[in-house]
Amino acid sequence: MPKQRLELYRREVESFLEQCLDARRMPATLYESMRYSLLAGGKRVRPVLCLVWAELLGGDRQAVLPFASGLECIHTYSLVHDDLPAMDDDDLRRGKPSNHKQFGEAMAILAGDGLLTHAFELMLHADLPAERLVRAAGLVAxxxxxxxxxxxxxTDIQLTGSGATNVEDLRAMHGMKTGALLQVACTSGAVLAGAIEEDIQRAATYGGALGLAFQVADDILDVVGDEAALGKPVGSDQGADKVTYPALMGLDKSKSLGQEMVAQAQEALQGKSGPQADFLSDLAQYVMDRTE
Amino acid sequence: MPKQRLELYRREVESFLEQCLDARRMPATLYESMRYSLLAGGKRVRPVLCLVWAELLGGDRQAVLPFASGLECIHTYSLVHDDLPAMDDDDLRRGKPSNHKQFGEAMAILAGDGLLTHAFELMLHADLPAERLVRAAGLVAxxxxxxxxxxxxxTDIQLTGSGATNVEDLRAMHGMKTGALLQVACTSGAVLAGAIEEDIQRAATYGGALGLAFQVADDILDVVGDEAALGKPVGSDQGADKVTYPALMGLDKSKSLGQEMVAQAQEALQGKSGPQADFLSDLAQYVMDRTE
Incomplete structure (x- = not known):
């Protein structure tokens, strides 16, 4: 079951994130604000992808952990800034007050900046060959x-409410907004493992397809999901005039597109075997099947 | 004359910054917004320090240029975010509308995020040995x-208006807020040159002293400077209840402290000679003598 294994990897990331900020080295409020959002839960999909791709290609999971956790800092900072009043103006994040609701707008901006910078500090201090770190961190940047x-x-802000979107624009936007970081989670793991170029390319194909499946699934969940399980109001994307796959191509075609991406991700794993390959294959399917 | 040599180095940085953003790879408005602030002028002190320290210790200026320019991206992002309504709420920056006045608040937040991230992209893609890049970029982070x-x-936000500040707190705050980046401009240059630890320490001492002198001089200029030359209203720091050196210790003692720091910076250069050493020595003095 991918959910149990995901939970196993997730806990490793979680416990690293728990102690990756040093309270003695920064103002107390900034520490609280950064930590609040970093430990607010979440599936930790990006660091897990990085860890598993590294392991699949011969890398050492423990050595990659600080780098992988940096990816979660980047993801978290992007959520903190996206929630700001000038952006999506969201009061809730995962069922809790968003960062600026809890700490004020100035602190939320600075906590986001701090998490983005901390990501590179973590990534660059991983105990791995410098050539790999430079390449992987450069890809992440x-x-x-x-x-x-x-x-x-x-692009998302510009598309929202413009009413003139097609599937190609939506796909390009998501490819940048959520796809790029999910993809680089996979490729950086491969690079850190010292993989050959062909395998780095496999990681890129897998990550790109997974990223799209992930977004399609998110859009579908927003239509059919359960409010309590999601931690945000169902239909909130529609309410804010967000353009979604179901809105553009209907629910059934959206599901087909997602399933097509799952197949593409699984194809990129062909010829690979063992628990990591199985997990990545199951994870791709799980992304489409999940209900929260 | 340090001012002429500063201008020479500054122009090299300027022309690199001119072409370091690729318009084809990002949304047009984001490109305009990032470019607007990046090319809004400024003395480019941080990249110049990085270049000169690298050269002083045997490094190649051209190879270090992309890394050095990354430091300017970081400085620029910090100005864009500091000017935001939730922070210092400044409408003007160097005599022009601040980024959020020109492009709106959401774009200013994202342009700042973009510049910070771009900094690491530039730094990590410099054509220099990976070990040096990892260490230098890690120090910058x-x-x-x-x-x-x-x-x-x-800390600055918390001290402002608290009315309970002493010189030690002010110094610690500035050491973090402006000193750390000026210092790392010097140390990263030394690291990128492949310098020995003793010389990296010299760069740290010089940069630390220069950073404090710079801030003291800024505070003094805010009291005695000429509005047109500065591009912002004289006394604006006092108006916003900012704590300054002149306010805490008087103008004369502030000047003495600045001059003491100049001497400390120059002492760190002892035993070094040539045009770079002369320039760095003159620059330290120039920081205190400048009128804009």
């Missing part, structure tokens, strides 16, 4: 930046 | 983060 995640958020 | 620049900004 590209994926998280203006031509990746941040560019995707800008 | 530490100096820019929650125990450095960001922590200093939080």
């Amino acid at each position: 590209g994926a998280a930046g203006a031509s990746g995640m941040i560019g995707g958020q800008v | 530490g100096a820019a983060g929650a125990s450095g620049m960001i922590g200093g900004q939080v």
Whole structure:
């Protein structure tokens, strides 16, 4: 069952995140604010992908853990900034007050900045060969930046409410906003393991397909999901005029697209075997099947 | 004359910054917003320090240029975020509308995030030995983060208007808020040059002293400077209840402290000679003597 194994890896990441901020080295409120969002729960999918791809290709999970956790810091900072009043203006995140609701707007901006910077500190201090660190961290910076995640958020804001979106634009936007970081979680794991280029490419294909499946599944869940399980109001995307796959292509075609991506992700694993390959294959399917 | 040489180095940085963002790879508005603040002028002190320290210790200026320019991206992002309504709420920056006044608050937050991330992309793609890049970029992440620049900004917000500040607290705050990045500009240059530990320590001492002198001089300029030359209203720090050196210890003692720091910076250069050493020595003095 991928859910149990996901939970196993997730706990390793969780306990690293628990102690990766040093309270003695920063102002108390900043520490509280960064920690609040970093430990607010979540599936920790990005660090888990990085760990498992590294392991699949011969890397050492413990050595990769600090780098993988950096990916979660980046994901968390993006949520903190996206929730700000000037952006999505969300009061709730995973059923709790969003960071700026709890600590004020200034502190939320700075906590986000702090988490983004901390990510690179963690990544660059992993005990791995410098050549691999430079390449992997460089890939992460590209994926998280203006031509990746941040560019995707800008495009999302511009598409929202424009009413002129097609599936291609939506896919390009998600490819940047959520796909790039999920993909680089896989490729950086491969790079850190010292994998050959062909295997790094497999990780890229898997991560790209998984990222799209993930987003399609999120959109579907927003239509059919259960409010309590999600921690945010069902239909909140529709309410904010968000463009979604079900809205553009209907629920059935959205499910088909998601399933197609699952198949593509699983194909990238062909020829690989063992528990990591099985887990990654099951995870791709689980992304589409999950109910929360 | 340090001012002419500073101008020479500054132009090299400027022309690199001109072409370091790729318009084809990101949404047009995000590109405009990032570029607007990155090319809004400024003395480019941080990249220049990095370049000159690298050169002084045998490094290649051209190879270090992308890394050095990353430091300017970090400095620029911090200005964009500090100007936001939730923070210092500044409408002007260097005589022009601040980023959020020009592009709106959401874009200013994202442009800042983009510049911070781009900094690491630039730094990690410099054509230098990986071991040096990892160490130097790791130092920069530490100096820019929650125990450095960001922590200093939080402390600054907390000190402002608290009315209970002493010189030690002010010095500690500035050491984080502005000192850490100026210092790491010097130390990263030394690391990238492949310098021995003793010389990296010299760079740290110089940068630490220069950082304090810089802040003291800024505070003094805010009291005695010329509005047009500064591009912001004179006395604006006092108006916002900012705690300054002149306010705490008077103008004369502030000048003495600044001059003491200049001497400490120059002492760190003892035994070094040549145009770079001369420039760094003159620069330390120039920081206190400048009128804008």
